[in-house]
Amino acid sequence: MQEAFYICALVALLATLGVVTNARPVHALLYLVVSLLAVAGVFFALGAPFAGALEVIVYAGAIMVLFLFVIMLLNLGPDDLPPIMNRKVKWLYAALSAVLVALLMAMDLGRRLPEGGHGPAGEVGAIGDKLFGDYLLPFEITALLLLVAIVGSVVMAHREPRR
Structure with missing residues (x-):
């Protein structure tokens, strides 16, 4: 289960980066669905199947359909959105984020995940x-x-x- 947790966490992190960096709203929404499904996998790996099922049903299902309808109603394209930031600032944020993730992983390297709650x-x-x-x-x-x-x-x- 430890490996499943880390794989799902990595997928969630990469998909969330896709949400933040993508200029097309529908593509960003699809990355968000992948991210939410990976978070549900994290819940399952931690032994919380009810929370994982709620994540899939409520967030990856209902909320994403709502977001998709809003995007379709607004009919936004990449040209309609303002530019977020230039390339140098993006690379700076990416490097700082990578350093932060590496530090957090180094601090947590020797720990084991707690057993799932069965109360x-x-x-x-x-x-x-x-x-x-x-x-x-x-x-x-x-x-x-x-x-x-x-x-x-x-x-x-x-x-x-x-x-």
Whole structure:
């Protein structure tokens, strides 16, 4: 599992770099999907299958579809976006990031990953009891806010042009 963790973490890191450095919004979105799937792999490698499944369903599924619809509604191309930075600054940030990652890996080289959590806090039933018991009102308010956001985005997308 240690190897799977590091492979998924490396894939997540590289895909996230693809998100940040890509000029095309749809390509950046696809890199983000790969990054989120790799983070789900990290959760699975750490012994948290429920968190990994939620990552795949909620983030890699639903949120990415929402982002794709927003990109399609805006119809942005690489020419519509402002230039982020010049090449020298990009290479400086890349070098500093590589040094930071190397330092973090050197500090963590001798450690082993902890065993996955097998207690009542990680079980699906305990999460459901808390979510629909103690936190039912905030859960319903969040659902209502999401519904309002969806209706608002549909209204904004289908607004008649002014004459």
